[in-house]
C-alpha cells in the first residue's frame with residue numbers, strides 16, 4: 001500500500017478545493033494565471049503593523065510553472081528583509097527587492113521542491129546570503145530526482161545551506177521567526193511563525209481549505225495530518241497563514257473548513 005493512500009491528493013501541491021461552487025471562479029482564475037509563468041506577477045502587498053520596529057511589509061508574487069507564492073518580507077524602517085521560497089527568475093525577485101528599497105539578508109525555504117527553490121542559486125550569485133531550510137530536507141534539496149526538478153526538465157540542487165531545527169528562533173528583519181517542523185508534504189518541511197505579528201508561512205503543508213500532497217519522495221499522509229491538526233491548529237485562530245500556493249487564510253478558518261479538520 002502506498003504511503004499516500006488515506007488522504008485525497010491534489011495536483012502538485014495545489015489546493016484540494018472543498019467548496020468548489022462558492023470559491024472556484026476566483027481560485028481557478030488565480031491558478032491559471034499562475035500556470036506557465038516565468039516572470040512572476042504581483043499579487044498585492046499586505047501591511048502588518050509591528051509594535052516597536054515599525055511596519056512589517058509582506059508582498060506576494062506568483063512565480064513559475066505551478067504558480068508558487070514567493071514572499072518578500074521586510075521592515076519598513078530598517079529595510080532589512082528576507083525572501084521566502086524564491087521559485088524561479090532571480091532577476092525578477094532581485095528587482096522587486098530593489099523597488100522596495102529592501103536589503104536582502106536571508107533566503108528562507110519551507111521545503112526543497114523544485115518550484116520553491118528555482119532562483120536560490122541565481123540570487124546567491126548576486127548577493128551572498130544564508131539559505132535556511134529544515135534539517136531533514138538536506139538530502140531532498142540536493143537531489144534533482146527527489147526535489148522533482150529533473151522531471152520538470154531543469155535539474156536543480158541546492159547544497160550550501162544552513163539547517164534549522166524545530167522551535168529554533170531566527171532573528172531576521174528585526175523579528176523573531178520561529179521554525180516549526182511540519183513533516184508530511186516532505187520529511188523536512190517547516191513553517192516559519194512570527195508569533196508577535198501572528199503570521200505563519202506554511203509552505204505546502206497548509207493551504208486555503210486544503211493541504212499539501214503526500215505522494216512525492218519523503219511524503220507521509222499520517223505525518224501531514226499530525227502536523228496540521230496537532231501542531232498548526234494549536235496556533236491562535238487569528239494567525240494569518242501565507243501558503244506556498246494560492247490565497248492566504250487564517251488558522252481559525254482552516255479549523256472550520258479544512259478537510260483535515262474532520263479526518
Ligand SMILES: [Fe+2]
Nearest residue numbers: 013111113204
Ligand atoms: Fe511542494
